[in-house]
Amino acid sequence: MTVSASTSNDYVKALQQASNPSASAPNKQMGQADFLRLLTTQLQNQDPNKPVDPKDFVTNLTQMSQLQSTNNLNTSMQSMVTGFQGLQTLQAAGIIGKSVQANGQDVTFTQGQDSQFRLSPQAGQNLTDVKVVISNDGGVVKNISVGDLSGDKTLNWNGTDDSGTTLGDGTYKLTAYGTDSNGDIKQINTVVGTKVNSVAIANDGTMKLTLATGEQVSMDAVREISQ
Numbered sequence: 001m002t003v004s005a006s007t008s009n010d011y012v013k014a015l016q017q018a019s020n021p022s023a024s025a026p027n028k029q030m031g032q033a034d035f036l037r038l039l040t041t042q043l044q045n046q047d048p049n050k051p052v053d054p055k056d057f058v059t060n061l062t063q064m065s066q067l068q069s070t071n072n073l074n075t076s077m078q079s080m081v082t083g084f085q086g087l088q089t090l091q092a093a094g095i096i097g098k099s100v101q102a103n104g105q106d107v108t109f110t111q112g113q114d115s116q117f118r119l120s121p122q123a124g125q126n127l128t129d130v131k132v133v134i135s136n137d138g139g140v141v142k143n144i145s146v147g148d149l150s151g152d153k154t155l156n157w158n159g160t161d162d163s164g165t166t167l168g169d170g171t172y173k174l175t176a177y178g179t180d181s182n183g184d185i186k187q188i189n190t191v192v193g194t195k196v197n198s199v200a201i202a203n204d205g206t207m208k209l210t211l212a213t214g215e216q217v218s219m220d221a222v223r224e225i226s227q
Helices: 006-019 030-044 054-093
Strands: 099-103 106-107 115-120 126-138 139-149 153-157 170-178 185-201 207-211 216-218 221-224
Touching: 099 207, 106 115, 106 185, 115 170, 126 185, 139 153, 139 170
Parallel strands: none
Antiparallel strands: 099 185, 099 221, 106 170, 115 153, 115 185, 126 139, 126 170, 170 185, 185 207, 207 216
């Protein structure tokens, strides 16, 4: 059997419509104009001997009014959400260029200056055999043994690798973990000091900050703001 190009195209289109029913499905949302048209048609075609009950007519009008009120409320709520997001953006813009302490995994090292970061386990979490792994694009460069950890702890890194060689300037990634009382491995939040470069709203409406390290974090990741 020979299949022509047009037949093949029709077959593909049919498959696409079958896999995406919404593409060919009618719009199921009825607006105020549709409701009013339906009500008018009902009145025009009613049986003169059995006219529409006035109570039913009033009920239909009430439903139409409720539909319009709901649509107006949805529009108003959307406007409020948009306005609130705009206000959040303006407020967050005030921290652009400021120094912050934020939950993040990227830390910057400059030769001659120690890099400082903080380990911040969950409240009430007591961990043992805590370790911090520092890496770059080439892999792991430094392993730091911390021991036990029951609260926040500040650490300094002088930029040397495991062999004692001083590394170059750049951004390095932190990974901290420890063992809890059940013997399970738990990751530990690392808090780094950096600056805020920009603020943006993500697709889900949440606020995102781009740090000087290039890392993006949510607004609630910020622990401290300073000049």
